[in-house]
Amino acid sequence: MQRLNYGGKPGPGPIYTQEFKEVLASTELQAKLPGGVLLAQGNGVVAKGTVLGKVTATGKYKPYSSSAVDGSQSAVCILDNDKDTTDEDIGASAWIAGIFDTSKLTGLDAAAKTALKLCYFV
Template sequence: MDLVNTQENSKAQLFAGDFPRVLMPVTIASGAGVLTAGTVLGKITASGKYKAYDDAESDGSEVAKLILAEDVDATSSDVNAMAYAAGHFNEDALTGLDAAAKADFEGTPIFIGKIS
């Protein structure tokens, strides 16, 4: 198995269109655990750091903001990573996406769709 090509093919499935992609640096908060590329991120209000979006939270991460661009392990320390602030994403490849997150992304340059 060609790991590089497998990773590229898997990453390509994250995108549903050619809308320009914009990456930005973020800090994933310690304790966020292992997160994979395509995880919907919310921003913790108090620290400005990110963790997996969760509509049930009340720390700011209940609002979907970005999409993680790489796998990270923030189990025991903060991790610097890259996240997408714009693009057209395949909803089937996103982790943590729900109706509320889709609503949060409305009016932003993050578009969610299906690959046809």
């Protein structure tokens, strides 16, 4: 890679590519959880479209799992952007209502579909 001189001024930085993942099947009839969620540390990168559950003891959210016993076995919302929880708790926004493409969601099962009463899945 050849470096170019920009007269001592910053030049273009590295180029990154990103895949855009749209989980909404429609932009109509959508709503987000007021105030967002606090994702619990230690769950790595949580992908957009992940179904989330709320841990009863801490009030923090983590990926929904029907086999959990900490509160996260109840689906509450769907994450709307990738977030890295590897090193710290992190705030995020999440949908509580909308029309979603089931093939783009992570962790969605029959119980989650039932719990997410304001969500429609196509």
